[in-house]
Amino acid sequence: MISISNNNSKVILDARSYKRFIGEAKEPRPGLQSGHIPNSKSLPSSELLTNDGFLKSIEELDKFFSNNDIDTSEDIIATCGSGVSACVISVALYCLGKENIPIYDGSWTEWASSGQKIQTGN
Numbered sequence: 001m002i003s004i005s006n007n008n009s010k011v012i013l014d015a016r017s018y019k020r021f022i023g024e025a026k027e028p029r030p031g032l033q034s035g036h037i038p039n040s041k042s043l044p045s046s047e048l049l050t051n052d053g054f055l056k057s058i059e060e061l062d063k064f065f066s067n068n069d070i071d072t073s074e075d076i077i078a079t080c081g082s083g084v085s086a087c088v089i090s091v092a093l094y095c096l097g098k099e100n101i102p103i104y105d106g107s108w109t110e111w112a113s114s115g116q117k118i119q120t121g122n
Contacts, residue, residue, distance in 0.1 A: 001104055002116060004077065005038050011070065012040035013089050015080035016108065023120030027081070029109060035118040037079065037111055043068065045080065045088035061092050072098050079104040079111075 004010050014036055019025035021042040023035040036042070047064065050056055056064070065072055072093060078086035083105035090101040104110075112118060 001037070001077075001079075001106075001111065005040070005116075008039045010075040010077050012037055012104075013043040013070070013076060013078050013086075014040045014108070015043060015045035015078060015085040015089050017044050017046070018042050020081070020108075022122065023118075027108070027112070029081075032109065033112050033118055035112070035120040037108070038117055038119045040079065040119075041070070043070070043089060045085040048088055048092045055088070055092060055095065058095055061096055065093075065096070072096055077102050077104055079107045081108045083107045 004012065014021050017025060020027060020034050021036045025034060027034050048056055048061060055061070076093065076098070078089040078101055080086040083103055086103045086107060090103055093101045
């Protein structure tokens with residue numbers, strides 16, 4: 001992940017809330033700083049779900065990724081706080097035909113705890 005972040009070699013999509021991503025909201029884990037992995041992009045998993053908690057339609061997902069300037073043909077890796085909600089990004093992209101979307105299972109908890117560079121703001 002350090003290499004991917006430093007080299008900007010894959011699109012890193014962060015499924016946490018935007019406020020956690022930019023460092024305005026506290027992390028649920030005590031003492032864990034908020035912010036994001038450098039060169040990552042905010043994509044809250046909640047944006048991919050209906051109000052009932054189901055994945056949006058293929059058409060809605062396709063439009064959402066398009067409207068957010070995410071090229072689904074690029075290499076993408078999903079992350080979040082602990083590796084769980086990143087799966088929503090992976091499943092949504094799978095439904096759009098992208099079969100290999102890895103999850104950074106250590107996610108923000110591992111990154112922020114390891115002393116790696118943290119970015120705040122956009």
